[in-house]
Amino acid sequence: MALLEIRGLAAEVEGKPILRGVDLSLPEGEVHAIMGPNGSGKSTLAYVLAGREGYHVSAGSVRFDGEDLLAMDPEARAAAGLFLAFQYPVELPGVGNANFLRTALNAVRRARAEPEIDAMKFLKEARAALKRLSMSEEMLKRNVNVGFSGGEKKRNEIFQMALLRPRLAILDETDSGLDIDALKIVANGVNALRGEKFSALVITHYQRLLDHIVPDKVHVLSEGRIVRSGGPELALSLEESGYAGLVAEAAA
Amino acid sequence: MSAVAETIETVSAVTEGGYKWGFETEIETELAPKGLSEETIRLISARKNEPEWLLAWRLKAFAAWQSMTEPGWARVTHPAIDYQAIHYYAAPKKPAPRNLSEVDPELLRTYEKLGIPLSEQAALAGVEGSRVAVDAVFDSVSVATTFRKTLARAGVIFCPISEAVREHPELVRRYLGSVVPPGDNFFAALNSAVFTDGSFVFVPKGVRCPMELSTYFRINARSTGQFERTLIIAEDGAYVSYLEGCTAPMRDENQLHAAVVELVALNEAEIKYSTVQNWYPGDAEGRGGIFNFVTKRGACRGRKSKISWTQVETGSAITWKYPSCILQGAESVGAFYSVALTNNFQQADTGTKMLHLGPDTKSTIVSKGISAGRSNNTYRGLVRIMPRAARARNFTQCDSLLIGDRCGAHTVPYIESRNATARIEHEATTSKIAEDQLFYCRSRGLSEEDSVNLIVNGFCREVLKELPMEFAVEAQKLLALSLEGSVG
Numbered sequence A: 001m002a003l004l005e006i007r008g009l010a011a012e013v014e015g016k017p018i019l020r021g022v023d024l025s026l027p028e029g030e031v032h033a034i035m036g037p038n039g040s041g042k043s044t045l046a047y048v049l050a051g052r053e054g055y056h057v058s059a060g061s062v063r064f065d066g067e068d069l070l071a072m073d074p075e076a077r078a079a080a081g082l083f084l085a086f087q088y089p090v091e092l093p094g095v096g097n098a099n100f101l102r103t104a105l106n107a108v109r110r111a112r113a114e115p116e117i118d119a120m121k122f123l124k125e126a127r128a129a130l131k132r133l134s135m136s137e138e139m140l141k142r143n144v145n146v147g148f149s150g151g152e153k154k155r156n157e158i159f160q161m162a163l164l165r166p167r168l169a170i171l172d173e174t175d176s177g178l179d180i181d182a183l184k185i186v187a188n189g190v191n192a193l194r195g196e197k198f199s200a201l202v203i204t205h206y207q208r209l210l211d212h213i214v215p216d217k218v219h220v221l222s223e224g225r226i227v228r229s230g231g232p233e234l235a236l237s238l239e240e241s242g243y244a245g246l247v248a249e250a251a252a
Numbered sequence B: 001m002s003a004v005a006e007t008i009e010t011v012s013a014v015t016e017g018g019y020k021w022g023f024e025t026e027i028e029t030e031l032a033p034k035g036l037s038e039e040t041i042r043l044i045s046a047r048k049n050e051p052e053w054l055l056a057w058r059l060k061a062f063a064a065w066q067s068m069t070e071p072g073w074a075r076v077t078h079p080a081i082d083y084q085a086i087h088y089y090a091a092p093k094k095p096a097p098r099n100l101s102e103v104d105p106e107l108l109r110t111y112e113k114l115g116i117p118l119s120e121q122a123a124l125a126g127v128e129g130s131r132v133a134v135d136a137v138f139d140s141v142s143v144a145t146t147f148r149k150t151l152a153r154a155g156v157i158f159c160p161i162s163e164a165v166r167e168h169p170e171l172v173r174r175y176l177g178s179v180v181p182p183g184d185n186f187f188a189a190l191n192s193a194v195f196t197d198g199s200f201v202f203v204p205k206g207v208r209c210p211m212e213l214s215t216y217f218r219i220n221a222r223s224t225g226q227f228e229r230t231l232i233i234a235e236d237g238a239y240v241s242y243l244e245g246c247t248a249p250m251r252d253e254n255q256l257h258a259a260v261v262e263l264v265a266l267n268e269a270e271i272k273y274s275t276v277q278n279w280y281p282g283d284a285e286g287r288g289g290i291f292n293f294v295t296k297r298g299a300c301r302g303r304k305s306k307i308s309w310t311q312v313e314t315g316s317a318i319t320w321k322y323p324s325c326i327l328q329g330a331e332s333v334g335a336f337y338s339v340a341l342t343n344n345f346q347q348a349d350t351g352t353k354m355l356h357l358g359p360d361t362k363s364t365i366v367s368k369g370i371s372a373g374r375s376n377n378t379y380r381g382l383v384r385i386m387p388r389a390a391r392a393r394n395f396t397q398c399d400s401l402l403i404g405d406r407c408g409a410h411t412v413p414y415i416e417s418r419n420a421t422a423r424i425e426h427e428a429t430t431s432k433i434a435e436d437q438l439f440y441c442r443s444r445g446l447s448e449e450d451s452v453n454l455i456v457n458g459f460c461r462e463v464l465k466e467l468p469m470e471f472a473v474e475a476q477k478l479l480a481l482s483l484e485g486s487v488g
Ligand SMILES: Nc1ncnc2c1ncn2[C@@H]1O[C@H](COP(=O)(O)OP(=O)(O)O)[C@@H](O)[C@H]1O
Pocket: A013, A014, A016, A018, A036, A037, A038, A039, A040, A041, A042, A043, A044, A045
């Protein structure tokens, strides 16, 4: 069985149906891309998988490593190894980035019955991760996302991912608004984790990111359904023909 | 229901070598009848061997109190307090718990969460015979002795105010009531008439007090809860930081608390006064809990003097408290940093008064109110600029955070300026803990409760960072504890 099995998933927000039967199977160790026009439900899918309140599942099922993902609290999903890099990372005034990350890391470790990590060891790991990601240590002292530029917020998400080492990362348009250097940093962050024990759903609007994170598969989401799946070449052809043709084709 | 329970007076509950209370044993047997009259006050004064002037001072305060009525302007409601049903001196002792199993399990659970060792728990809970344990834990005899020696060498006086009345009468007489006059307000008058003890601190000219002074280590702090009287004086160029309270709630049978704190800062002196207030807030249904009516005021008498109040208020059923600064000296500076957290049915009406009298005086107010459950939290602040306070400046920031939708937050700022050169800035925000912040934290693995704590601590950061380090850590734990059950 695949690490993530989504079957017939339908979800609504404020009574409005957004996802209308999503099927997707992500085997362990693979990276899949999800592409689609604005408003097609990509973020909604990400939030449903991460367990956000207000995103009501009306039909279907999601299994994560064989477990019923939808029955779990958001924090239990994190402990099970799921990580969502937010499209719009949230600011936490007064909360230091280092403190936030260590609290998160230890919460996850406790849930997994692993020993907590002390402040010294944490700092060492955090500094190493920052270095790998070509980020400044200044990052640790600042308040979570407060006063960060758009690019810094996205990189901070990747930094968190690097420390939390998820089994499944969902990246929601982490590439949007990044210049090419920042884009490479993000891609390196993902590629560094790639391996048998790491899987990812990379949500993106553009083919550009997929030059750097080469996916095993590409899915196209439109109006709450996956209308097309294929290899990396699908992303390329989309780049040329745009979503319009594809969406029309699906509707026909 | 009578709003007032029994008074317990166990003077000098924790022993100390060389500390002389001549009548310690008498107190346990001699009772004053319930109620407040001239006779009660004479008895208190006589028992304490007080000089004539202090008795006269108390009686004057009592006369003033009799002509006053309880203030009704605060946004708090409570059943009428029967002042004649209180023992003002040496009430009959309720039997102390004989061991921890007789102590309220809620209280023990709190101690456990705060990481207080068992032996210390017993002492805080007032278990019979537990003073030995307190000695063992705090090593109080040696702590007290070494720290008295260090202070004495520096010339700092730090002792119970009743001792100061005997040993330093001229100082007490000069300053007592000079900041909060006996007839200042209803509760201050009551306190002036019947106060039993409190702290006295005197830091002489040019001396920087070599350590933080803490009631935690003041040996008899345990017994002085109800009508506490504190007086702190910093002479020219002196500095002192004073910590009041303890994060562990103590077993306390008193329902009414009315303390008075007076601070006096002379030329270029600085006083930092930090409080963690954690009296019993009552249960989740709003039964019981302390009524805390406090008058705290500091006088910046000297040029370039500084007074700052930092408070973390999580306890009491009712908090009525406005630590204030009278900025008299030119270029004097007042500050008020406050976190007030209310949960369940708690009511807090708290804030500050900054009275700018001298030119170039400055004040800063940072107030963080957190309301959860069905509680009500009011910030009430006055900034008054007098005609001679040229170029006075005030900055006020008042933020309220709501948890849930059954609680209330209210901000009542009064601003009066009688000098056109003054500059006053006021910022206020009210927010709810945002769903997206909670979800962000939870998606990283934090439980809902831990997420709320993290967000609340972040919200209070500007105030917590004003506290001495260990106190700040304790205060964070306390905030978490006080919020328990407010989410989910
Ligand atoms: N919180 C919300 N309340 C109401 N409508 C929403 C909400 N979130 C998303 N939607 C709607 O759901 C649809 C899909 O949105 P989204 O999942 O953000 O798409 P994408 O990420 O693909 O751009 C859009 O029509 C959007 O307006």
